[in-house]
Amino acid sequence: MATIQISVKDEVVKWRRYLHENPELSFQEVQTSEYVYNLLKTFSGLEVTRPTKTSVLGVLKGGKQSSEKQLTIAFRADMDALPIQEEANIEFRSKNPGVMHACGHDAHTAMLLGAAKVLSEKRDEIGGEIRFIFQHAEEMPPGGAIELVEKGVVEGVDYAFALHVTPYERSGSICMREGVLCASNDDFEIKVIGYGGHASTPELTVDPIAVGVEIASNIQHIVSRKLPALNSPVISITQFHGGSALNIIPETVVLGGTIRAIDPDIRIKAKNYVNQIVKGITEAHGARYEIVWHEGYESVVNDKEAVRITREVAEGIFRKENVIHVEEPLFGGEDFSAIAQKVPSSMQFIGVHHEDFGEAHPLHHPKFKIDEAALQYGVDYFVGIATELCCK
Known part of the structure; x- marks a missing residue:
């Protein structure tokens, strides 16, 4: 199983903190998308484009040839923030009054950036194609995902995957569910x-x-x-x-x-x-x-086979006892549903709580914060899926 390097881990934390300090609202992610675009351009072997004004797509075409069918997979991270005044006691609080990454999209973006860097350095070991989708406007219907689908971003994709942070489970755990995930x-x-x-x-x-x-x-x-x-x-x-x-x-x-x-x-x-x-x-x-x-959005429905793949990878990274089965669907909305309607997909929730935080403040709360140790697990999760599907 692929593992994140310490230098990349430090970079992922740095990227996340920059994004957290500079949040932008839905459809306004101009500086955020420019930051992501410029970072991706520094990674070797990536084709980087702007499907919309405030979204970014990185495409990694593997250099490994195989007689077997080579897959095209997609990873998605959302980038927008919320109209909330931050109250979290951290050094890198939002610099934009009334705007805050209170839903963890800064972490989602940083984890996928880390995976993109690691995988770009493994290009010769990869067969098929990996698409890194950095999406705008998840928080505001009709949402950015449907726009990217209409732009053809997931055309020809065999499987799509996404992570969302959850403050209700500790760092080092992951919550998984097959079938309907979100309302x-x-x-x-x-x-x-x-x-x-x-x-x-x-x-x-x-x-x-x-x-x-x-x-x-x-x-x-x-x-x-x-x-x-x-x-x-x-x-x-x-x-x-x-x-x-x-x-x-x-x-x-x-x-x-x-x-x-x-x-x-x-x-x-x-x-x-x-x-x-x-x-x-x-x-x-x-x-x-x-x-x-x-x-708003349709329900997110996780594909059986895509979940099987992610569960096997998760058990190798988090260990089986830390892979938590979610019994009931969640009533939060998620526009990843637009992608899941087109492509067999698996979206799961990664724990980001630390006991030193005390009370776990929910998503969309002005005191919401995450344990940055969880970022390493997220990068490894994406890299593990790519290794499982594209490095055989």
């Missing part, structure tokens, strides 16, 4: 339009706050009363805005939320029920409504 995600915005007036005469108004509260309450009944318990989605109301004075019933209120579903049929049913509830309640009270849907 689909659809967001909604509901404007309730009533008839405002003085708070002392509510009978002369159509109170959008009262109507909005009823909508929010009834949406919760979709999961508990309208859909099967064993296949229920998660539906959350996350915003409720309205009113500007204590003695005025406003003209409008706005509600917002999200639906996360594993089953595509349940996803459609849940959306239909939201539409029905909003329409029925507003009409019953003489109000009007506008509803806007922001359709």
Whole structure:
């Protein structure tokens, strides 16, 4: 099994810290992609291109000839950050106010850069082709992955692989699941339009706050009363805005939320029920409504054979006892689904927590941080997969 060299390990940490200090939001990864592009250009044997304005593709064509079928595989890392003000107690905190790598995409990018460097130095031992996809805009639907798929980045690819960090497992472990890994995600915005007036005469108004509260309450009944318990989605109301004075019933209120579903049929049913509830309640009270849907990502579905490959590699790197089987799908969304729909794929979660951190802050938290020792495992994982599939 290939192992990372100490010099590369140090570089991976350096790259990750630079990226962490200089985060950029989705579709704005100009400096990030330029940094990745320039680094890849220094690695021997890589063909480096820019499929989109803020993404990078490195292609390594192996120099080893074989009579057997040679595979084309792809590794993907996302590069964008989140609109969060960092509060983590680290020396290399974000220099961009209100922007933070709170989802570990800096680590994803650094690990794949490390793998690209190691594998570029092994070019003569590699048969087939390896594509290193550095993707923009995972955090903002419609996402960067679908754009790269449309650009043909995964055309002819036999298998695709990705890692995502998880703060809930310690560094040196990896979480694996076959089949559905992540949920689909659809967001909604509901404007309730009533008839405002003085708070002392509510009978002369159509109170959008009262109507909005009823909508929010009834949406919760979709999961508990309208859909099967064993296949229920998660539906959350996350915003409720309205009113500007204590003695005025406003003209409008706005509600917002999200639906996360594993089953595509349940996803459609849940959306239909939201539409029905909003329409029925507003009409019953003489109000009007506008509803806007922001359709998100499909579910990430891991291919059986691709997972078998990654599990065997993981057991060699992390040891079998540190390869954790994930029992249930996760309800977070991931746009790697666009790639997994086109290519047999395996996306898994690598542990990045250290006991010295104390409490494990979740993804998208302002105090989120990772144990950088996990970066070595991530590089070795990608190199191990390439060695297994392209170095025989």
